Amino acid sequence: MTHPTETLTHSVEQFLYREARLLDERALEEWLTLFTPDGIYFMPMFGSSDPVREPSVLFDTAGTRAQRVYQLLHTPHYAQIPASRTLHQVTNIEVWQNADETVAAYAVTVVHEVRPGDPGQVSIGQVRTIEGRARYDLVRASDSWLIAKKTVELLTHDLPVRNLSFIF
């Protein structure tokens, strides 16, 4: 792995910011297009977990990712009524270029989340902060990037969490 040029770093950063914005705007169908066809979204319960044999916080292939987005956008998903309002903050970005032109990017992601409504109701109107360390394995796609694998280890990966029914 080598240090990338400034232009490369810049373009990866812009890509990650764009992903964050799509999630915040709930443009989830567009978000799906950021992945390669066999792209994986993995949130391990422990860093070294085997997603096939051990439990994970989330393990989505293209198929389950599309189901998740469909449930969020097109069905009465009670845990998302009202829907979470989010701010995905991406920081500490570090980009490494592999010999084969693919890129590994590390980032710290902090999501500020609130479900709008009457704060007198339990679980409504309280801003929560959920944070994790992300690793993106990216491949070139014409003028931008595609996600081959997004791995997020939550700070609370093995601890109890409340409602995680929005996309981190």
Next chain:
Amino acid sequence: MNVTDFVVDNGTDFWISPRVYTDQELYRREMEQVFRTSWVYVAHESELTKPGDYLTTHVGEEPVIVSRDDTGKINVLVNACRHRAAVVCREERGNSKAFRCPYHGWAYRNNGDLIGVAQRVGAYLDGALRNVDGLLRAAKVESYRGLIFCTFDPQAPTLIEHLGTVRRYVDLWADMSPEPEGRLLPPHRFEYGGNWKMQAENGADGYHPAVLHQSAFETLDHFGVRSRALSNEMLKVGKVRGFKEGHAILEGGPVARLNPKLLASYQRALRERHDEERVQQILLRRHIFIFPNVYLMDGNIRTILPRSVDRTEVRSYFMELRGVDPAINEERLSDLQRRLGTTGFIGPDDLETFAAVQTGSRSRSLRWMVMSRGLGREEDLGDGELMALPSDETPQRAIYREWARRVLAYPSDRSL
């Protein structure tokens, strides 16, 4: 506090006051009269395989260490130093011969015995520490089919008596693993802003899925996964059961949503050990609630940990079957995780509902919740087991009758 303030059970109606979710005094009684005197599930033997293995958890709000000592025996020790109450173990899991208190250094063996008091010589009068021989411990610890339970009541009946007739269903559940016993993997963990009894009621509630989980069914149906059909099938052939000890069952539908090839291989593994009738019984999907804090489900063990009157932790441990093609466990895990995992299509909807119930329970106007569904069409199977249709509230009534007996001295003869 009077039982009639919280329970109406008059033959026609069964009502529970929403204050059972909010009242601090009831919660305090539950910690004493349910979580100390009942048998309470604490761990699975597969979590403590080697001498010295331990885990820390809670029995109600009692902090405990569950440890396998050097002789292989399981101990449930109070995780509070006999000196000045510091927890002696802060790790959640590990292996150790001893627990040394971080504060002043009193040390205990993994069976709870006191090893020593730091700088003891000359510091205490003769006989001063005569009652301090080790960590306090549960009055009784017993295992059944790998499930470890304890009670702090020396007068409690045996675990077998507490299980009563639900035991035969626990056997069917444990027999899902062709080679005994299944192995638990680290849990999905949730927290919700509601009372612990909501989760107890919900796991055997066959009335809600068609409505609350419509979203998940619509999604999976849209992608060609047969889910609503399975759920409807459960409602058609399913049953609920309530037991006089407060246990409850929701059952029906096929046990594992395996593809036909894996299902055939799984059935072969079961047939090597059981006759056909029993195999069919094992393959029926069940949610078995063992009062007061554990569900044995088709893929997992779900435990309930009260944190305060309006805050609860839930843990869902995948149970890996032994003696089967590894692909069977992989498919079961992926199915369970997709449904009931932290980011599952079904589980978060249940937990969010509990938050909604907690908010509604603050109403001063709403005196009663109605749990009368199916009264009059229950079948009495004897030995305190009632059976009814899957959308009936027989499980919830069983849970609250036992709860009321323990917390509000509800007379036993009114039970069934």
